[in-house]
Amino acid sequence: xxxxxxxxxxxxxYSDVFxxxxxxxxxxxxxxxxxxxxxxxxxxxxxxxxxxSITGPRLAATLARRGGLGVLxxxxxxxxxxxxxxxxxxxxxxxxxxxxxxxxxxxxDALEVLPPFAGHxxxxxxxxxxxxxxxxxxxxxxxxxxxxxxxxVHGGMASLDAEDVDSPRRAFDLMVDAxxxxxxxxxxxxxxxxxxxxxxxxxxxxEPNVDASGRLRVAAAIGINGDVAAKAQALASTGVDMLVxxxxxxxxxxMIRAVSIVRDLGLGIPIVAGNIVTADAVADLVDAGVDVLKxxxxxxxxxTTRMMTAVGRPQFSxxxxxxxxxxxxxxxxWADGGVRYPRDVALALAAGAASVMIGSWxxxxxxxxGTLRHDASGRLFKESWGMASTKAVRERFDRLSPYxxxxxxxxxxxxxxxxxxxxxxxxxxxxxxxxxxxxxxSSFTYAGARSIEEFRDRxxxxxxxxxxxxxxxxxxxxx
Numbered sequence: 139x140x141x142x143x144x145x146x147x148x149x150x151x152y153s154d155v156f157x158x159x160x161x162x163x164x165x166x167x168x169x170x171x172x173x174x175x176x177x178x179x180x181x182x183x184x185x186x187x188x189x190x191s192i193t194g195p196r197l198a199a200t201l202a203r204r205g206g207l208g209v210l211x212x213x214x215x216x217x218x219x220x221x222x223x224x225x226x227x228x229x230x231x232x233x234x235x236x237x238x239x240x241x242x243x244x245x246x247d248a249l250e251v252l253p254p255f256a257g258h259x260x261x262x263x264x265x266x267x268x269x270x271x272x273x274x275x276x277x278x279x280x281x282x283x284x285x286x287x288x289x290x291v292h293g294g295m296a297s298l299d300a301e302d303v304d305s306p307r308r309a310f311d312l313m314v315d316a317x318x319x320x321x322x323x324x325x326x327x328x329x330x331x332x333x334x335x336x337x338x339x340x341x342x343x344x345e346p347n348v349d350a351s352g353r354l355r356v357a358a359a360i361g362i363n364g365d366v367a368a369k370a371q372a373l374a375s376t377g378v379d380m381l382v383x384x385x386x387x388x389x390x391x392x393m394i395r396a397v398s399i400v401r402d403l404g405l406g407i408p409i410v411a412g413n414i415v416t417a418d419a420v421a422d423l424v425d426a427g428v429d430v431l432k433x434x435x436x437x438x439x440x441x442t443t444r445m446m447t448a449v450g451r452p453q454f455s456x457x458x459x460x461x462x463x464x465x466x467x468x469x470x471x472w473a474d475g476g477v478r479y480p481r482d483v484a485l486a487l488a489a490g491a492a493s494v495m496i497g498s499w500x501x502x503x504x505x506x507x508g509t510l511r512h513d514a515s516g517r518l519f520k521e522s523w524g525m526a527s528t529k530a531v532r533e534r535f536d537r538l539s540p541y542x543x544x545x546x547x548x549x550x551x552x553x554x555x556x557x558x559x560x561x562x563x564x565x566x567x568x569x570x571x572x573x574x575x576x577x578x579x580s581s582f583t584y585a586g587a588r589s590i591e592e593f594r595d596r597x598x599x600x601x602x603x604x605x606x607x608x609x610x611x612x613x614x615x616x617x
Contacts, residue, residue, distance in 0.1 A: 139458075139488045139594060139596075139598070140597075140598060140599070141600070142158045142598040142599060142600040143600070144600065144601050146455070149451060149452040149454075150452050150454040150455045151452040151476065152453060152454050152476055152477075152478075152481070152482040152486070153604075154452070154454065154601060154602065154607075155454055155485060155600065155602065156481075156599070156600050156602050156606070156607075157481075157485070157488065157584065157585065157599060157600075158599070159584040159585070160584070160586050160596060160598060161586060162584060162585065163586060164582065164583040164586055164587065164588055165583075166583075167576065167579035167582075167583055168343070168579070169583075169588060170579045170582045170583065170587070170588055170589070171588060171590075172578060172579065172590065173589075174470075174492040174493045174590055175492055175590065175591065176408075176430050176472070176493055177380075177408040177470070178207050178347070178355070178357075178379070178408070178430075178493065179207075179348070179349065179355050180205055180206055180207050180347045180355075180493065181205030181345040182204065182206050182571070182575055183206075183483070183487060183491070183492060183493040183494055183578075183590060184201065184205075184207075184483070184494060184496060184574060184575075185207045185209060185472055185493050185494065185495045186198065186201055186206070186208045186209060186495070186496060186497075186500055187474065187475075187495050187496060187497035187500075188209035188211040188212065188359035188382055189211055189440075189497050189501075190213050190214075191501050191506065191507060191508060191520070191521060191558075192211075192497050192500050192507075193208045193210055193211060193500075193507075194210075194222070194505075195210070195222040195225045195226050196235060196505045196507075197500065197507070198222075198226050198354075198356050199225075199226045199229040199235055199354055199356075200234075200235070200505045200566075200567055201505075201567060202226065202231075202346060202347045202354040202355050202356060203229070203234075203344075203346050203347075204340065204344040204346070204571050205344045205345050205346060205347050206571065207355060207356070207357055207379075207380070207493070208226070208356055208357065209358065209359055209380075209410075210222050210356065210357070210358040211359055212358075212359040212360050212361050216369060216373075219358055219373065220373065220375075220376040222358075223356055223373065223376040223377060224377070226354055227353045227376075228353075230330055231346040231352065231353070231354055232303075232331065233300075233303075233330060233331020233332060233333055234332045234333060234334070234337050235331065235332075236260075236261045236322065236329055236332045237251055237252050237260045237332075238260070238261050238262070238329075239260055239261075239262055239263075239287055240262065240263065240264070240265070241262050241270060241271075241286060241287055241288025241291075242288065243286070243287050244283065244284050244285060244286060244287065245278050245281035245283055245284070245285045245290070248260055248275075248278055248287060249278055250509045250510050251504075251509075251510065252504060252510075253275065253504065253518055253560065254275050254276050254277075254278040254279035255275055255276070255562070255565055256274075256275070256276055256319055257275075257319055257320060257335070257337075258274075258275040258334065258504070258566075259272055259274045259275050259320040259322075259332060259334075260273050260287070261329050261332065262287055262288060263329075269322070269324065269327065269328065271288070271291035272291070272297075272320075272321075272322050273287065273290055273291060274319065275320070277290055296316050296318055296321055297321055297322045297323070297324050298312060298313075298321050298322070298323045298324070298333060299324060299325075300323050300324065300325040300330055301325070303323060303333075305341075306339070306341025306342045307342055309333055309338040309341070310335060310338040310342070313333065313334075313338060314335070319335055320332065320333070321333055321334075336568075337568070340572070349377075349379060353377070355380075356378060357378065357379060357380035357381070357382055357410070358373050358378045358380075358381065358382065359383070359384045360373070360383055360384070361383075361384065361396075362393050362395070362396040366383075366396045366400060367400070367403060370400045370403060370405060371405070378407065379407065380407060380410055380430075381400060381405070381408070381409055381410065382411070382412075382432065383396050383397055383400065383409065384412065384413075384432070385413075386413065386435070386443070387435075388412040388413045388419060388423065388431075388432065389414050389416065389418070389419035389422065389423070393411060393423065393426075394422060394423065394426045397409060397411050397423060397426040398426050398427060400427070401426065402427075408429040408430060409427060409428050409429050410429065410430040410431075410432055411423050411428045411431065412432025412433060412434075412472070412474065413433065413434050413435050413474060414431055414432070414435075414460065415433060415434070415435050415450070415451040415459075415460065416451075416456075416459065416460065417459050417460060417462070417463035419460070420463040420464050420469065421463065421467065424464065424467045424468075424469045428469060429469055429470070430469065430471065430472055430492070431460055431469060431472070432471075432472050432474045432495065433453075433457050433472065433473055433474055433491070434456065434457075434473060434474035434475035434476060434495075435449060435450040435456075436450025436451070436475075437450070437452075437453040437476030438474075438475035438476070438497055438498065439478075439497065439498035439499075440497065440522060440556060441475065453476035453486075454485060454486075457473045457486055457489040457491050458489040458490060460490075461489060461490025461491055461492075462490060465490065470492040470493075471491050471492060472491060472492065472493050472494070472495050473486035473489070473491035473493075473494045473495065474497075477499060480574045480576070480577025480578060481577065481581075483574055483577070483578050484578045484581035485599070487578065487590055487593055488581075488585075488593060488594065488597035488599060489599075492590070498522055498556075498558060499570065500567055500570065501520055501522035501558040502519065502520055502522075502558035502559050502560050502561070503520075503560065503565065503566055503567040503570065504560070504565050504566050504567075505566065505567045506520055506567070508521055510560070511557075517559055517560075518559065518560040518565075519557040519558060519560065520557075520560070521557065521558070522556045522557075522558045581593070585597050585598070
């Protein structure tokens, strides 16, 4: 990229900059490839943050099915983390992962997991794991809270036969012909997934992120303390596809030591490490064995690092400097934090990021961990929290003695609880991914670029005032 008729005199955030259109021969957004060059195998440059309230197994599987990559957090106990990796690997790359309940579960139980929105549904299995029926999620809106799900199934709801669904387009046509918005997919009487019309349509646009065996890819994070080698080996044995070595201050001796330990194991898995914001940190960590640098200190919505410590750096400039340094050394960069709109993803890619890591924006989705709750006005939300907060510290160190845990909590920082509301129009991470990729694809067409590499080369970036940024926002009300 290059700056348009200007040279910055200070560090810049995403809000400080904008993209200038160029002459373009790209006529369609679908002529654009969003596949990053970071060794992740992804087909879209979106990574979910390794935060407890963001990335669980379901979100990781859903994101990989649409071409991205989920990073499971380090705060899970090792056996739970390994089981989560195996679970993601067992999910279908072709069909949605079912929301499964027993017939004796209640409507209230289901509504803690799934809102009553069109295009979604649940499947019922008995104690022997036999399929006994399904319900569209919209049926939950009119059911009494204590109604048994099994009693809500009346008659047989149409299903799709996996053998008939030989392509996403075929699935879409079958659902239209049968007037179905949601249906289970069965193979020899066993549920292998579910589909909605929209998910079938997405299957014609997105390519799943799968490994050499055709299984969904997933990453997992570990810290720099404890037996790093044992953790890395255990996760590698479960089939994890990328290892993220994560700590708040990535440019430190402890991180360099941890990276060297994992590198020397020769696991054959790309190593991601961070967080950093300088070219010097890139040089030290790449020398230690890092393949991808995680960039960002303080821009996250749940992060209070800059206000507590004054440490950090405006994210656009941090990505610009580190990505340039990483590229010279044969490494790549993930821009971690500060994303509020699809424009910010495009700007991170223009600055040189291979992929963009998203956190809080994904917290308010059906697939994120946690229980759906209602506020006083009836709006749906999920709880989110920062990874340096008291809540996160308690989860990370729950096996310490009360005294040691109390000492850790004394120095916690970050937001321990925040309500992230579900957007009724975009309740799923897939809905958000549609919006993000649509915006980024359009950014590429304005620049005349058909790939991330071309976009980096062709992007023209201008610097704007706060008033310029506000001018670009849609008005929330009419005149």
